Amino acid sequence: MPELPEVETVRRGLNKTILNKKIREIKILKPKLVRNSLAEFREILVGETVKNVARTGKLLIFEIAENTFLLVHLKMTGQLIFQSQNEKMMGGHPNPNSNDEFPNKYSHLIFDLGDGEQLFYNDLRQFGYLEIVDKARLLEIQAKYGIEPGTANYTWENFREILAKKKKTVLKSFLLNQQIISGLGNIYVDESLFWSGILPTRTAGSLTEAEAKKLFKNIAKIIAEAIEVGGTTFRNYRDALGGKGNFTDKLAVYGREKLPCLVCGTKIEKTKLNGRGTHFCPHCQK
């Protein structure tokens, strides 16, 4: 479900709500989502506090101690939602942006933070995971991620270099590959290619210098804009307070098949490319 802007929005929400609150207890209702043994998972976390929540690509990193990190990947439908029971008891819904009540049938882990405060890990499709790792393992995992929009390694030089290394790869797959460029998913790949006027079926090596530069800039721009408005809620995505993202109304092609292109009015087409639904304007994209 969530791509870089959505995970970043969750990260920011968590940093505003759960930092330095002691984990009193953890209810684990779906053990398979935890990659450590349950005993170890509880042993390490209960009594600790989260010092900071960081992120690499779509992976959340809870900093627990010098050599202890809790990784959380939301995959398609994972949610991390903070709820304070106190506000609820004072009347009104605890989260002004949400009507959802928690826990629900998809709340598979519940972190008790004391004072009526809880953090829920919800996951309809149960593809996500939680895993405690040490620093060495964390670095190993982070090393597999490609350049990331919004960070220092996202430079034109580096972008040109990865394009040159994957000349024959179809752009859609190229942009979805987290080891090449991290953070993009199906929505933002389609949007970036649309605004760059490039068909998703083109190969990395087929781009002109001008096209490549345009794509490079548009990716950074679209990701930044999406973060600003709290990401995109197409179906299940919710932020750390249960709220929805507002980039949804700004989508130009994703989910707009058969609707007129915002730029030229041609009907947006949807095809399947490498197993992924792919949206594009047959007139604007060459």
Added chain:
DNA sequence: CTTTCTGTTAGAAA
């Protein structure tokens, strides 16, 4: 009713 689709990605197959 059945079939197809869904924001991810590890691992298998090609």
Added chain:
DNA sequence: ATTTCTAACAGAAA
């Protein structure tokens, strides 16, 4: 080695 397909799962939409 590199690229494409499939499975993990539940539910909505066609």
